Amino acid sequence: MLISADQIGHQFAGQLPLFRNLTFRLSSGDVVALTGPSGSGKSTTLGILAGWIRPSEGRIERFGAGRTLWVFQNPHGVPRRSSLSHVMLPFLAAGLSRDEAEDSAQRILEKFGLAQLSNSLFQDLSGGEAQRLMLARAVAASPSLLLVDEPTAQLDSKSASTVIDVLGDLGMNGAAVVIATHDARVRDACDRTIDLGAF
Numbered sequence: 001m002l003i004s005a006d007q008i009g010h011q012f013a014g015q016l017p018l019f020r021n022l023t024f025r026l027s028s029g030d031v032v033a034l035t036g037p038s039g040s041g042k043s044t045t046l047g048i049l050a051g052w053i054r055p056s057e058g059r060i061e062r063f064g065a066g067r068t069l070w071v072f073q074n075p076h077g078v079p080r081r082s083s084l085s086h087v088m089l090p091f092l093a094a095g096l097s098r099d100e101a102e103d104s105a106q107r108i109l110e111k112f113g114l115a116q117l118s119n120s121l122f123q124d125l126s127g128g129e130a131q132r133l134m135l136a137r138a139v140a141a142s143p144s145l146l147l148v149d150e151p152t153a154q155l156d157s158k159s160a161s162t163v164i165d166v167l168g169d170l171g172m173n174g175a176a177v178v179i180a181t182h183d184a185r186v187r188d189a190c191d192r193t194i195d196l197g198a199f
């Protein structure tokens with residue numbers, strides 16, 4: 001187990017409580033949807049999991065010392081760099097040789113349906129491809145906790161489908177993955193759901 005949250009709740013100063021009595025566990029390889037109406041506290045919960053926000057109630061415990069990565073709504077890449085170089089970078093940073101980094105990156109690009117775009121520049125990718133690349137790069141960095149904020153919010157339905165196709169692969173390097181989303185198709189692609197609307 002990676003994270004255990006027991007009866008957590010949060011209330012910003014001067015506001016009504018957002019949610020209370022939220023209890024869940026996260027383990028390596030879990031891919032979990034975090035759902036709930038706008039304003040129900042999804043981003044706040046990601047902030048709690050990232051350690052940026054201390055819940056005003058309850059207890060959150062972390063086990064192990066892995067890193068946490070956050071993938072934002074808008075894909076941020078380097079315009080004139082190739083897909084391959086984006087995914088190689090975390091492997092190079094981890095000390096792999098160029099050949100090893102390239103092999104590992106190619107494997108992940110394949111998993112994420114981007115193999116044929118490995119030499120394409122980031123600036124030439126579609127919205128869905130760019131978002132998939134951000135997810136692939138995050139997986140390449142082997143986080144123990146991967147937080148994903150609304151991965152389909154900026155995308156048309158076709159691009160969103162290509163992103164949804166890869167969500168199941170996000171846990172492949174052992175990360176626990178939490179995806180804040182309004183999108184029922186994203187929710188259905190995850191192993192389980194934490195619904196803030198129920199609190």
Ligand SMILES: Nc1ncnc2c1ncn2[C@@H]1O[C@H](COP(=O)(O)OP(=O)(O)OP(=O)(O)O)[C@@H](O)[C@H]1O
Nearest residue numbers: 012013015018036037038039040041042043044045
């Ligand atoms: N730092 C803060 N101080 C005070 N209030 C805040 C702060 N951050 C968020 N809130 C409020 O807490 C509520 C929950 O916000 P949050 O962003 O967690 O919801 P959300 O479920 O992610 O919403 P959305 O789906 O619209 O992104 C909102 O009413 C928001 O205005």
